[in-house]
Amino acid sequence: MKRLARYIRGNICWYIAGITSLVVAMALDMFNPYIVKVIVDDVIAAGKSELLKGALLALAGITVVRTVLGYIKQYAFDYASSKIVLKLRKDLFDHIQSLSFSFFDSTNTGELMSRIKDDTENVMAGAGYGISLFIEQVIYFVVASVMLFTLNWKLALISVLIMPFIAQIAVKLEKKIGEAYGRLSDQRAVLNTTAQENIAGVRLVKAFAREKYEINKFFEQNKENYRLNVEQAKVWADFFPKIELLSNVVIVLVTGVGGFFVIGDEISIGTLVAFTNYVYMLIWPVRSIGWITNVLAQCKASLAKINKIFDEKPEIRSPENPKTPAKFEGHVEFKNVGLEFGGVPVLKNINIDAKPGSTIAIMGLTGSGKSSIINLIGRFYDCTSGSVCVDGVDVKDMDLKTLRDQIAIVMQDTFLFSDTIEENIRFGSSSLSEEELIKASEDAKVTEFTEQMKDGFKTVVGERGIGLSGGQKQRISIARALSKGRKILILDDATSALDMETEYEIQKALESRKGMTKFIIAHRISAVKNADEILIIDNGEIVERGNHKQLLKLKGRYYETYCEQFNCAEDMLEEEVV
Structure with missing residues (x-):
């Protein structure tokens, strides 16, 4: 709740306006039972009819003023909670944007959408309706208790006697409803993910005629969501009737004992009527405990989910004192670079020296580590050994925005x-x-x-x-x-869907752009043959390197790939090598 308190402090003026309106309205509301007492005892019982007009005008005036104050209160709390969620969503989205690639590798889009939308809306309900209702009912309870003891301390003791039992039930309800909603919130995230993936991939689903399978998968998640909603409803059904029962017992006791007091002339009938009205003011906060608990429990559970994302820290950060090259020219160097994911080696002893304006091509089988190499240039991931430098500065020493902007x-x-x-x-x-x-x-x-x-x-x-x-x-x-x-251009299998003619024309256009260092990952020889240096990657290591002619002379993997793609004769190879 510390995060919510920080947002509330930023909108404290609106909360002060709302609370002030609420307190004044409730103060006026406290006069109503007393005015009813005057009507019963003085106007009806004592026959002082001249007091009736003033009493009715007072009731009407209180009603009108409370209506205006109620509007101000509701607007102030709703406006403040909307401002809080506006800021919270922005901060949450900004934080998500700051997280590293590794976070998104293991987090579903549907879960993040659920946090940004559903959970922030629960926070809005708690920060607006929940807080206003909580403050209102606390004040009602305290002031009504004081008024009850002022009117008759004996009846007042009877009224508050059962309150500790109701409070005990409310505490248990808060715990159980919080746990139930926590599970429901997680399941909603799963349901959102299932729906999001299916809708995003609907063409694939239809192409494979898997509509029934996807419907069943969504049905299972929806059924689990239904089960958790029923579970939450059972918690309500178990606790709320008990609160209702104990609340009604208070009314019965006060009416019964108060009736004996009236018969014994210990109190007037007007006092009993006023006392009963104040008891309702005492009972209403108690009955509202369930609703307050539900709103605040949802708010608390949602804040916990949101805080879990805020607690995620980006693995890749800008250094406190970043270095910047004197001039960006696009000189990229890999010096004995190694990379591991979860202790598994992905890249080993990678050395590359890409001079400004040169073209480096990378080829290899799927999963050999080609994309991992270029991901290190922009620090999407950090190498675990060695260094990657841009224009003589280690990328780990550069400001992330400055680096990626180049x-x-x-x-x-x-x-x-x-x-x-x-x-x-x-x-x-x-x-x-x-x-x-x-x-x-x-x-x-x-x-x-x-x-x-x-x-x-x-x-x-x-x-x-x-x-x-x-x-x-x-x-x-x-x-x-x-x-x-920019000075550095990376094409990660960027022409795989193009026909040979279009690919060739784009290559010519790229070659005409002088002074741009290019890294090209491709599977087709036609896309890499004009590169200054071609790297063949296998199992995270560079197994062959050189230009097109040099690699053909080696008659290694590049040579085999060339023969497979062009189905060429020996004399054609000789022409390529010369």
């Missing part, structure tokens, strides 16, 4: 936002001019297909680029990277 990358998993083609390209650079946009689009061969579209660059693509072919998505991603115009 790198343009096309990732293996092509991702497009549900926006226009133009905005997807402009994502690479917010200050992109129209000429630069056209240039990047022409180099990536995006204009070839946008010219055939009715809305051209203004065409809105679906989620993750739905509606475009794999090649079109890759070309937009390449244009996005080129629009950034």
Whole structure:
């Protein structure tokens, strides 16, 4: 609750306004039973009819003022809680953005969506309705107790005698309802993940005719969600009737004993009526314990889930005193680099010296460690041994934003936002001019297909680029990277979905961009043959290196790949080597 208290302090003026309105309204409310006592004892019993008009006007005035104050109270608490959730969601989203790749490797999107949406809404309910109701009922209980002892201490003792038992039930209810809601919150995250994955992959589901399987999977999770809701309802059913019973017992006792006191002339009938009204004011907070407990328990459970994400710290951070190269030229060096995940070696003794403006190609079997190499350049992960340097500065000593701002990358998993083609390209650079946009689009061969579209660059693509072919998505991603115009360009299998002709044209466009250091991961010889150096990776190690001709002369793995892809004769190889 410390985090919530910090947000509340930031909106304390609104809470003061709400609490002030609440207290004044309740103070006025406390006069109602006394005015009823005057009407019963003085107007009806004593016949002082001249007091009736004043009493009725007082009741009407209190009602009108309480209505206005009630509006102010509700608005103030709702506004404050909305401001809190606005800030909380922003902070939570900002924190999620700061987390390293490794966090997202093990965390589901559905779970994060549940925390950002459902759990923050529970916090809003607790910070608004929950707190106002809690304060209101505490004040009601305290003031009503004082008024009861003022009217008749004997009846007052009877009224509060049962309260400790109700409080004991409420404490047990809070514990059990909190545990039940914690399990329900986790299950909702699983349910959200199941639905999100199915909807995102609906085309794959339909292509494999797995609709029934996915429906059953969702049904099982939904059934578990239903079971936990029933479990939560059973907790309510077990405790709430007991609270209701004990509350009603208080009314019966006060009415019964108070009746004997009236008969014995110990109190007037007006006093008994007023006393009964004050008892209802005492009973209402007790009956509300269940609702308050439910709202605050949900708020507490949701805060625990949110705090768990806040407790996650990014593994990759900027140093306190970052270093910056005197000039960014795109010189990338790997010095005896090793990388492990969970104690399992992924890369071993990697040495690369990519001079400014050079092209480094990386080839190898799936899972050999190609993507792991380029992930170290932008510090998406940190090497466990050796060092990676950009323009003479270890990337671990550089500011993350500065480092990554110097790198343009096309990732293996092509991702497009549900926006226009133009905005997807402009994502690479917010200050992109129209000429630069056209240039990047022409180099990536995006204009070839946008010219055939009715809305051209203004065409809105679906989620993750739905509606475009794999090649079109890759070309937009390449244009996005080129629009950034940085010294280091990384293409992680970025042309795998392109035809040979388009791939060749894009390569020519890339070669024309001088002064840009390029790292190209590819499986096709055609994509790497013009590189200054080609690295063959196997099991996390560089097993062959050299340019196209040098590797062909070795007659090793690169040579075998070349023969497989081109099915070439000996005389063709001789021409390539010469």
